[in-house]
Each structure stands twice: as C-alpha cells, then as structure tokens.
Amino acid sequence: MLQLDFSGKTAIVTGGLQGIGLAISDTFLRAGARVVIGDIGCAPGQQRRGSNSLEMARTH
Structure with a gap:
C-alpha cells in the first residue's frame, strides 16, 4: 500500500x-x-469520534 x-x-x-x-x-x-x-451538516460542538487531531468550527 502507498505510504503518504x-x-x-x-x-x-x-x-x-x-x-x-x-x-x-x-x-x-x-x-x-x-x-x-x-x-x-456540522452542528455546534460536534466532534468526530477518535480524532484528536481534528478541530471543529462553525461559521455562517
């Protein structure tokens, strides 16, 4: 498998x-x-399970 x-x-x-x-x-x-x-579809405060490198922000 290709390593990225x-x-x-x-x-x-x-x-x-x-x-x-x-x-x-x-x-x-x-x-x-x-x-x-x-x-x-990003609700306020929504976070992905198991993704400690992911930041969520909501804008309009």
Missing part, C-alpha cells in the same frame, strides 16, 4: 463529515495532516 506523509501540511476537505469526504478526511489525518473540514 502529509506531516506539516494542512488539508481542506469539503463535505468531510460523511461518505467519501469522511474517508478522505480520515486518510489525511492518518497521513499526519492537519485537516480543516467544511460541511453544511
């Missing part, structure tokens, strides 16, 4: 809380990236 190293990089993923976007977010996290997710 995104340490020190920031990935921006739209639609990252479900489906393909979620899988992409998880892949970037496992590869060491800081992940910024944009999604219309």
Whole structure:
C-alpha cells in the first residue's frame, strides 16, 4: 500500500463529515495532516469520534 506523509501540511476537505469526504478526511489525518473540514451538516460542538487531531468550527 502507498505510504503518504502529509506531516506539516494542512488539508481542506469539503463535505468531510460523511461518505467519501469522511474517508478522505480520515486518510489525511492518518497521513499526519492537519485537516480543516467544511460541511453544511456540522452542528455546534460536534466532534468526530477518535480524532484528536481534528478541530471543529462553525461559521455562517
């Protein structure tokens, strides 16, 4: 399997809380990236299970 190293990089993923976007977010996290997710389904205070490298913010 291909090893990816995104340490020190920031990935921006739209639609990252479900489906393909979620899988992409998880892949970037496992590869060491800081992940910024944009999604219309993000409730205030919502956090992903087991993702201590993930920050959530809500904007309008």
